[in-house]
Amino acid sequence: MxxxxxxxxxxxxxxxxxxxxxxxxxxLRYAPSSFRRWSEYAVAMAALGGIAYMADQAIGGSLAIQFGFTNAFWGILTAAIIIFLTGIPIAYYSAKYNVDVDLLTRGAGFGYLGSTITSVIYASFTFIFFALEGSVMSQAMNIFFGVPLAAAYAISTLIIIPLVVFGMTLLSVLQKWTQPIWITLLVVPVVAVLIKDPSSVAAWTSFTGKSPSGSSFNPLLYGTAAGIALSLIAQIGEQADYLRFMPAKKIGREWMWWLAVMAAGPGWVILGASKQLMGSFFSSLAVSHGTALADANQPVHMYIAAFGYVFPSAGIALTVAALFIFLSQIKINVTNAYSGSLSWSNFFSRLLHVHPGRVIYIFFNVGIALALMEANMFSILGTILGFYSNVAVAWIGAVVADLVINKPILKLSPSYLEFKRAHLYNFNPVGFGAMSIASVISVAAFFGTFGPYGSAFSAFIALLVAFISSPVIAILTKGKYYIAxxxxxxxxxxxxxxxxxxxxxxxxxxxxxxxxxxxxxxxxxxxxxxxxxxxxxxxxxxxxxxxxxxx
Structure with a gap:
């Protein structure tokens, strides 16, 4: 109007x-009440529909192959607990104040321009995982249709753009109506394998992958596995992109609001960790069916083997596996493209004082993702995610420390979330400083500065340093850089x-x-x-x- x-x-x-x-x-704004017309259920389903990706299975399979079942299992479980706990305050504040994670970060200790670096970190998450998901879809196109991988990468990118242009209005409908089909196809092969081949569980728990010591617990392998799994900690940002449209609490139905926020916010990792374990299970199953160890982390091979227990015909199993992968990848990559467009909008509008519209940045984000796919990033997945997790964990750790310590306990950070340029300092040393310190130390550890244990547990170092540094800097500065x-x-x-x-x-x-x-x-x-x-x-x-x- x-x-x-x-x-x-x-x-x-x-x-x-x-x-x-x-x-x-x-x-780039607060989501107004006039636009938040969806129910708690609709917002939660849209948010949960966005985690239908196969990256979890690919990561779980890669961890099992690299480090063996035992170390992969405990690494996945540890990462899931950390991601769940850190996700609670971010989900709550995003849903309560109706802002995305970029705007939230501004008011959680980073300042107006200080949060631009986190916009790039978050945007990197979206195009890295867009590329990963697109690679999975392309592998299915290559096997099922015989499409060359280079062409399949382009196709898997282009088909996403029309679906994400209309934002939450279309995404909520897409996620809602495809969710029952996706859940059915997710669960059925697991049940079929367990019923028809219960011995596959024993084969899974004794799976050593490429590691000679993969059959027993190894602290170094466990720490590395957990660090790679922790790269998914930034997924809470994509959940927040949906949660900002949560309606206000209704009297007498507050429980519905809380249930939706917790399920769609930190609750995503329960399903995410389950899928990672599923991926490690199916990778061992694929190997037992003759798939080469180097290819067993590809979801298309996992599900060809798994759906073989559901359908007697190999052709039908291949077809259903391909359809399941296509559906999963479309559901997640519309979210990756959407969230990336939000983050790049925030980044460039602050630096260049220009905003041509969110839609323009969809093309920018998926263009970067396509370049990564063509460069075959899937082959070095573990290295990319292991490095990325250090910076992502440092960012989330600094934000969470501000939300759970600096605001309610120290009361040095405002009790509310302020995101407007007119009221914020350009840089707040509390969050920006804590993340920078934690990132430098953890990345140095990742590259071996502090020995093999420092390298294996670099992501944990990032979380600890960020979580401690934020309140310490807040105390030293007396919180005077929050509100201008x-x-x-x-x-x-x-x-x-x-x-x-x-x-x-x-x-x-x-x-x-x-x-x-x-x-x-x-x-x-x-x-x-x-x-x-x-x-x-x-x-x-x-x-x-x-x-x-x-x-």
Whole structure:
């Protein structure tokens, strides 16, 4: 809705992509109550539908092959516990304040520009896993249709774009209606194998893979396996991209809100860890059916063997396995492409003060993913994920420390989440510093600076250092770098929506700030894109002044 708002400054004109809420999905904003029309169930199903990926099976299979069942099992379990616990506060704050993980990070100790580095970390997660999932789909295309891998990579990328352009509006429908089919195809082969070949469990638990010591617990192998599994810790960001659309709690039905948030937030890892174990199980099964050890971590070979217990015909088993993989990969890669577009939008809008629309960054994100696929990243999966997990864990550890220690216990961080440029310092040393310190130390450990144990447990080092550094820095700085000036939501009125003096559109007050440069209320996106104000609102003499039109 356009308001008749006049300004002494030139009016900002957004392109058609940005003005269309169905396409734009409030990519750089607070998700307003007027847009959050879905039920708790619909949001949760959309979020859980996004974890239908085969990366879990591929990772689980790779860990079992590299480190043996015992070390893979305990590594997966340990990582799952850490991911679940760290996911709780992020899911809660995202659903309560209706912001994505990029906006949440700004107010959780990183500052307005300090969180740009985490946008890149998160965007990296989306294109790395888009490439991984696309590789899995392409392997199925190659085996089933005979499509050359190079062409299959391009096809698996291009078919995702039309599905993700319409954002949450289409994704919620896609995930909801495909979920029952996907769950059925996920569970049936496991049950069939256990019924028809119970001895396969014993073969799985004694599976050593490539490691001579894989049959027994080895601390170094266990730590490395857990570190690789911890690369999935950033998945909570994709869950938050859905959780920000959670409706407000309803009186008498608060339990439904909490159930949906916990299931779709940290609860994803319960299914995720189960699929990793399933992947390790099916990789040993594939090897027992003649698949080469080097190929047994490919889901297409896993499910050809598994569905062979369901269907007597090898052709039917191959067909169903391929269909299951195609469905799974489409369900997850629409989420990877969607989340990546949000993160890149946040990154470039802050640095360049330009926002052409979320849709543009879909092409940018999937383009990077396609390049990784063509470079055959699947062959060095463990190395890529092992390195990436150090930085991702450092980021999440710093954010969680702020949410669970600095806010409620130390009370040095604001009790609410502030994400607007007008109210934040560009850099907050609390989160940004903690993540930087933890990343440098853990990456050095990963490359062997602190010996084999430091290398194996580098991801744990990242989590510990970030979690300790954040409150320590908050205490040392007395929390003074969180809020640059106090918020003024069009003081003196009771309007639910306020007109922006820059673009002329109306937004809910949570998305607004008072701007001395524009001499009136301004929306968070116009504030982010303003390049001429030079943060006038945060300079000495204007910090506490309120424009007349805001009073």
């Amino acid at each position: 356009v308001a008749n708002v006049k300004s002494t400054r030139s009016t900002r004109i957004f392109g058609g992509l940005v003005n269309n809420p169905v396409l734009e999905d409030y990519s 000036r106090q918020a003024h939501y069009h003081a003196g009125t009771h309007h639910d929506v306020i007109g922006c003096t820059s673009c002329g559109f109306e937004y809910e007050k949570e998305d607004m700030a008072c701007c001395p440069f524009h001499e009136g209320p301004i929306c968070s996106l116009c504030c982010s894109l303003e390049s001429e104000c030079h943060d006038k609102c945060k300079t000495v003499g204007t910090v506490n002044s309120i424009p007349v039109k805001c009073a």
